[in-house]
Amino acid sequence: MKKVIFLIAALGLASACNQSRDIRGIPGPEEVEARMPDTIPNIGQEAEDLKNKGYQTFVYEDGGEQYLMQQYYIVFLKRGENRDQDSTVAAQLQQQHMAHLSRMASEGYMSLAGPFGDDGVIRGIAVYNTPTLEMADSLARLDPAVQAGRLEVEIHPWWAAKGTELK
Template sequence: MAIKILRYIKNICVCVVLTFLISSCRDKANTSIETPEETIETVKDTILDTIDIPVKKTTKQLEEDLTAKGFKTFTYFDEKTQDTILMQQYFIAFLKKGPIRGQNEEETEDLQKAHLAHLSKMYELGYADISGPFVDDGAIRGITIYNVPTLKMADSLAKADPMVKAGRLAIEVHPWWAAKGFSLR
């Protein structure tokens, strides 16, 4: 539906710009005049350059892009939906209680702010897709799902967390497969 609306808007813009160009060409004397086909292509290219319409990639194209970036992937055919599903390897970092838990209240608060800033930065940079704490008081305090091609990268990013550096949290990272593009419900 959104693509149809964008195409409709694009067509209106093409018509408006084309009308403007044709009327302005009448006022110009002895200038090179484009053929109607050339004018339409010029206007079309200009509009397409200004309207950012997302191009939907095929499963094969997504798989090739991910593989080129070093991600592990595989596909399978879903009989029920008749779709090819692309699976991608992610990494889950389990944030566990660390060995150094004796920080005072102010230090803990500062570490928490730095921890949340780190997780926000990971999300903004596209390295992490989901982060969140567990609500019980167990040994595992939370998780972060890293969207990076290697365990080494995920481990390095998780270890850069200020809470981990301070020893308040420890990490345990595991490879995990999920269908590309599926959302939580």
């Protein structure tokens, strides 16, 4: 009897682990490909409009699909050398830092920002949507936490397809 129960339990476990991707919620390659953005209408016109505003772009083609790639700027917000503020000043700087990031997003200069989950040297990132590295650098350095020396910035150009999003 114990062998029968063990066999039934083992078969049940094996079948549960062998569920289809749809049931477990993990997409297969064909589903991921199907979720990729379709060809952007008027991709040439959008590329030209961005170029006229000073942005760097190119069109990437893959499997009959076209993607308008744009250069963004990733700002690494790193631990600054001046972190000895008292808790009240540190809290005020954090509030001002968050207000700065919110303003950058609402004015369209920043596409994405967030902190890292560890206590490392790199505290967070912000992805700036500006035509030049100099503009991204200037805007990032307006951050009150950067101006106070609590954070430092390190900026790198980064390419991403227009219209893509985090999932």
